[in-house]
Amino acid sequence: DTAVSQTPKYLVTQMGNDKSIKCEQNLGHDTMYWYKQDSKKFLKIMFSYNNKELIINETVPNRFSPKSPDKAHLNLHINSLELGDSAVYFCASSPQTADTQYFGPGTRLTVL
Amino acid sequence: AQSVTQLDSQVPVFEEAPVELRCNYSSSVSVYLFWYVQYPNQGLQLLLKYLSGSTLVKGINGFEAEFNKSQTSFHLRKPSVHISDTAEYFCAVRSGGSNYKLTFGKGTLLTVNP
Numbered sequence: 001d002t003a004v005s006q007t008p009k010y011l012v013t014q015m016g017n018d019k020s021i022k023c024e025q026n027l028g029h030d031t032m033y034w035y036k037q038d039s040k041k042f043l044k045i046m047f048s049y050n051n052k053e054l055i056i057n058e059t060v061p062n063r064f065s066p067k068s069p070d071k072a073h074l075n076l077h078i079n080s081l082e083l084g085d086s087a088v089y090f091c092a093s094s095p096q097t098a099d100t101q102y103f104g105p106g107t108r109l110t111v112l
Numbered sequence: 113a114q115s116v117t118q119l120d121s122q123v124p125v126f127e128e129a130p131v132e133l134r135c136n137y138s139s140s141v142s143v144y145l146f147w148y149v150q151y152p153n154q155g156l157q158l159l160l161k162y163l164s165g166s167t168l169v170k171g172i173n174g175f176e177a178e179f180n181k182s183q184t185s186f187h188l189r190k191p192s193v194h195i196s197d198t199a200e201y202f203c204a205v206r207s208g209g210s211n212y213k214l215t216f217g218k219g220t221l222l223t224v225n226p
Binding site: 033040043044045092101103105106 | 146148150154155156157158161200202213214215216218219221
């Protein structure tokens, strides 16, 4: 039973395209997150939703738009992809009071 | 604002040797501290966490860490490492209150050699 799952695992696309990454958690958590891990392994929070409400929105280009259709899902849509968007994107979830975050396996995005 | 500094980007050790991975944090309020491990091509997995109480925290796979408030440190230790411990280790801090934001250090690559 996968707790936090992401699709796709790998995504290769051309500059200028629009793509989405999906995340689902079956842990019953209220809070979900998107992180970006760059080529140097640095991990940075992008967004967080609590009960479908956006609570963290870091300095991220507005080409990135998260969408939470329900508590168990948090998708990330990226418009007009750029070379610098190439990274591994991790989804995570946690109980509402947010101590331990549970991470998905990651989506490796490569923009050519 | 909160921040985390992992002093070593890479730590090579031999199998069965002890290891310490260093982590220092800064925060103006009370903190919760975490160590996560990332094996190659995988997501992050929680090793251990400090929320309150005893400053010595034990985690999975024989790891432990000690919270030192005066030195603002949360170093990770293991008395005897295995080849399978080779991975990237991340220290993270979250401030108290309703701030859900987890700030990660830049990671330490632990390489265990035979």
